[in-house]
Amino acid sequence: MSIRDRWNGLRRRSLDRLARRFCAARAENHAGRPLVSVVFDDIPQSAALEGGRALLARGMRGTYFVAGGLEGGVAADGEPFFTRDDLLRLAGDGHEIGCHTFSHRSMPRLSSTEVMDDLARNRDYLASRLGEMPVHSFAYPYGDTCPRTKRIVRRHFPVARGVYHGINEGALDIAQLRTLAIETCAMHWDMFTAALDRAAATNAWVVLVTHDVRSRPGPWGTTPTDIARVLDEVQRRGIEVQTMAKAHAAVRGGATAPPGLISAAALPVDRQSIA
Numbered sequence: 001m002s003i004r005d006r007w008n009g010l011r012r013r014s015l016d017r018l019a020r021r022f023c024a025a026r027a028e029n030h031a032g033r034p035l036v037s038v039v040f041d042d043i044p045q046s047a048a049l050e051g052g053r054a055l056l057a058r059g060m061r062g063t064y065f066v067a068g069g070l071e072g073g074v075a076a077d078g079e080p081f082f083t084r085d086d087l088l089r090l091a092g093d094g095h096e097i098g099c100h101t102f103s104h105r106s107m108p109r110l111s112s113t114e115v116m117d118d119l120a121r122n123r124d125y126l127a128s129r130l131g132e133m134p135v136h137s138f139a140y141p142y143g144d145t146c147p148r149t150k151r152i153v154r155r156h157f158p159v160a161r162g163v164y165h166g167i168n169e170g171a172l173d174i175a176q177l178r179t180l181a182i183e184t185c186a187m188h189w190d191m192f193t194a195a196l197d198r199a200a201a202t203n204a205w206v207v208l209v210t211h212d213v214r215s216r217p218g219p220w221g222t223t224p225t226d227i228a229r230v231l232d233e234v235q236r237r238g239i240e241v242q243t244m245a246k247a248h249a250a251v252r253g254g255a256t257a258p259p260g261l262i263s264a265a266a267l268p269v270d271r272q273s274i275a
Contacts, residue, residue: 026171026172026173026174027171027172027174027251027252028171028172029168029169029170029171029172029203029204029205029251030250030251030252030253031203031205031247031250031251031253032203033203033240033250034196034199034200034202034203034204034205034206034239034240035199035204035205035206035239035240035241035242035247035250035251036199036205036206036207036208036234036239036240036241036242036247037062037063037205037206037207037208037241037242037243037244037247038051038055038060038062038063038208038231038241039062039063039064039065039098039139039161039179039207039208039209039210039244040062040063040064040065040209040210040211041065041100041139041209041210041211041220042065042067042070042075042081042100042104042211043064043065043066043070043081043082043086043087043090044075044079044080044081044082044211044212044213044218044221045079045080045081045082045083045086046079046212046213046214046221047064047082047210047211047212047213047221048064048082048086048087048089048090049086049213050213050214050224050227051210051213051227052089052090052093052095054213054224054227054228054231055095055231055241056093058231058232058235058241060231060235060241061093061094061095061096061241061242061243062095062096062243063095063096063097063098063137063243063244063245064090064095064096064097064098065098065099065100065137065138065139066082066087066097066098066099066100066122066125066126067100067101067102067103067104067122067141068102068121068122068125068126069102069103069104070082070104071083071084071087071125072084075212075218077218079212079214079218079221084129087129087130088129088130091130091133095243096136096137096243096244096245096246097126097130097133097135098135098136098137098138098139098244099119099122099123099126099135099137099138099139099157100122100138100139100141101118101119101122101141102118102119102121102122102125103118103121104141105118105141106141106142106144107140107141107144107145107146107149108144108145108146108148108149109144110149112148112152115149115152116152119152119156123135135157136157136158136159136244136245136248137157137158137159137160137161137243137244137245137248138153138156138157138159138160138161139160139161139162140153140160140161140162140163140176142163143162143163143164145162145176150175150176153175154175158174158245158248159174159175159177159244159245159248160174160175160176160177161176161177161178161179161207161209161244162176162177162178162179163179163181163209164176164178164179165178165179165180165181166178166179166180167180167195167198167199167204167205167206168204168205168206168207169198169199169202169203169204169205170202172205172251174248174251177205177207178207179207179208179209180192180195180206180207180208180209181208181209181210181220182208182209182210182222182226182227182230183210183211183217183219183220183221183222184217184221184222184223184226185217185219185220187222187226192230192233193233196233196234196237196239199239200237200239205247205251206239207244208230210222210227213227
């Protein structure tokens with residue numbers, strides 16, 4: 001590992017610690033019941049197909065975080081990303097479409113103006129595909145954020161999540177929700193079931209995250225068998241599965257937050273105050 005790589009790794013970890021200590025939006029959980037959200041980052045095509053199929057078979061809906069620049073592309077391991085038809089089908093099936101920026105670049109490395117431009121570009125992309133559909137939820141690319149970018153995101157999205165491990169209980173940081181990875185290479189079943197037990201006892205919100213869903217998944221993906229096992233365990237326990245937006249509404253005591261990026265016409269106006 002080069003000195004530069006080590007420095008970048010140290011910087012990333014330092015910014016992550018700062019971001020977790022900086023709560024841009026603290027909210028009490030008024031749901032009164034445990035909740036689970038199942039989310040997919042980047043939308044490899046297998047997530048749209050196999051992941052969506054697994055959820056629909058159980059009457060569930062998920063949240064898919066879109067980086068518009070990945071449409072029609074191919075991941076490093078050869079897995080194709082989503083197409084326009086995939087995106088339309090997911091929305092038509094009732095899944096939530098969230099924002100993952102357009103370029104999928106690490107946000108702390110961008111200037112405030114670059115962050116705003118990237119968000120606006122993804123807004124325009126999503127509007128071109130889905131029309132004037134509100135976008136409520138945000139996911140930080142790679143989970144990378146810092147107090148500055150966290151503050152920007154909070155101004156335009158009611159709820160956001162990172163990749164820091166844990167469940168969301170008590171007073172929630174809704175600008176950087178914790179997650180549980182259900183990637184096959186990283187998931188430990190006993191830890192997962194213990195987290196569900198804890199969520200049931202404390203009425204916590206559990207956000208389960210993965211990427212592709214294939215028989216031979218990539219390093220951040222899962223298999224159809226494993227995601228089915230996860231969903232069946234949640235269902236067996238009677239825990240409600242909701243999209244990020246609907247779970248957030250439940251946390252707010254049933255109140256729906258104002259829509260996010262698509263209707264955020266003030267994006268260019270805010271740049272001077274944020275930069």
